[in-house]
Amino acid sequence: MSVLVYVEQVDGKFKKSVFEAVSYAKAIADIQGSNLTAISIGNVGESELKALGKYGASKVLNVANDQLKNFVNQAYASVIAEAAKKEHAEVVVLSNSFSGKGLGPRVAVKLTAGLVDGAVELPKIEGGKFSVKKNAFSGKAFGITELTSPIKVIALNPNAFGVKEAAVEATIETFAPELKSTDLTAIVKEIVRATDKISLPDAELVVSAGRGLKGPENWGMIEELAGLLGAATACSKPVSDADWRPHSEHVGQTGIAISPNLYIAIGISGAIQHLAGVSSSKVIVVINKDPEAPFFKVADYGIVGDAFEVVPQLIEALKAHKG
Numbered sequence: 001m002s003v004l005v006y007v008e009q010v011d012g013k014f015k016k017s018v019f020e021a022v023s024y025a026k027a028i029a030d031i032q033g034s035n036l037t038a039i040s041i042g043n044v045g046e047s048e049l050k051a052l053g054k055y056g057a058s059k060v061l062n063v064a065n066d067q068l069k070n071f072v073n074q075a076y077a078s079v080i081a082e083a084a085k086k087e088h089a090e091v092v093v094l095s096n097s098f099s100g101k102g103l104g105p106r107v108a109v110k111l112t113a114g115l116v117d118g119a120v121e122l123p124k125i126e127g128g129k130f131s132v133k134k135n136a137f138s139g140k141a142f143g144i145t146e147l148t149s150p151i152k153v154i155a156l157n158p159n160a161f162g163v164k165e166a167a168v169e170a171t172i173e174t175f176a177p178e179l180k181s182t183d184l185t186a187i188v189k190e191i192v193r194a195t196d197k198i199s200l201p202d203a204e205l206v207v208s209a210g211r212g213l214k215g216p217e218n219w220g221m222i223e224e225l226a227g228l229l230g231a232a233t234a235c236s237k238p239v240s241d242a243d244w245r246p247h248s249e250h251v252g253q254t255g256i257a258i259s260p261n262l263y264i265a266i267g268i269s270g271a272i273q274h275l276a277g278v279s280s281s282k283v284i285v286v287i288n289k290d291p292e293a294p295f296f297k298v299a300d301y302g303i304v305g306d307a308f309e310v311v312p313q314l315i316e317a318l319k320a321h322k323g
């Protein structure tokens with residue numbers, strides 16, 4: 001018996017959410033008294049794979065196949081399921097990222113396993129029962145799901161558990177499962193990234209702005225503030241609908257759901273559909289000129305003021321602090 005964790009790579013590197021998923025899987029392995037194996041797909045260097053030992057993976061299955069260099073949902077799901085069978089894994093953990101959201105259900109079907117996606121806590125394993133707390137209704141509620149299948153698949157929400165070190169020596173093993181032709185009907189040859197900015201779902205700090213900014217020409221100060229903080233930028237739905245910002249920045253019920261350590265909302269009213277995607281942020285700072293704006297009700301810190309006065313002052317203060 002073991003726990004298997006899928007470690008998603010981007011350009012041969014692991015993101016923070018991977019170390020978090022490994023830490024989470026290691027904690028489950030410790031509860032069960034079993035070992036943790038990681039499965040890496042794509043061309044990842046040995047030192048990067050070995051580094052997974054720092055978070056508790058004692059074995060790393062390495063699938064270095066050129067056809068799988070870039071993410072292919074169907075094929076990756078087959079490889080993860082084969083790895084789970086090989087390792088007799090009782091629990092399979094992955095990150096509830098863009099690709100994890102597609103992989104989780106596929107892996108679960110292949111293993112006839114129960115799935116919890118959007119997990120926010122370690123499972124409770126008591127009296128033969130295995131239940132997991134998860135986000136429900138776009139983050140407006142939590143649900144407790146009991147998994148009754150012998151194999152369980154858990155997709156962990158980024159930033160829900162944190163990265164925890166549990167250093168062990170990781171051994172690397174080559175794994176080359178046979179792929180069906182139906183798994184490779186589409187191969188991603190190359191991914192050309194539109195931007196090299198910090199990716200929103202992984203960002204620990206997010207600076208977000210809404211219609212209060214009046215127009216796209218005013219985003220310079222938002223980008224400058226985000227740049228100084230090392231934060232990603234986000235926006236409300238009307239802003240991306242009006243093409244002031246790209247749709248990839250739209251957060252909320254119909255956009256991306258995020259849970260960064262810090263979310264700064266500037267000129268955003270705080271409509272329930274917006275809050276659905278950001279309310280699990282650890283600290284929320286709201287800047288709005290209307291003291292009655294609903295966002296203040298969920299804010300940890302609020303500044304009532306005009307964004308065009310407050311943001312430049314914040315930028316100056318940060319520059320002075322950094323200098």
Ligand SMILES: Cc1cc2nc3c(=O)[nH]c(=O)nc-3n(C[C@H](O)[C@H](O)[C@H](O)COP(=O)(O)OP(=O)(O)OC[C@H]3O[C@@H](n4cnc5c(N)ncnc54)[C@H](O)[C@@H]3O)c2cc1C
Binds near residue numbers: 211238255266269
């Ligand atoms: C089915 C459905 C799904 C939706 N999904 C989403 C979603 O995923 N994400 C989302 O964001 N919205 C979503 N919406 C839209 C949502 O209901 C709100 O309309 C939207 O969030 C409002 O965006 P906003 O706060 O930027 O704009 P507004 O509501 O226009 O608010 C602008 C805010 O800026 C403040 N302001 C104005 N000028 C300044 C200034 N100079 N300085 C400081 N503050 C200023 C105002 O006081 C106001 O609070 C959805 C709606 C529906 C019906």
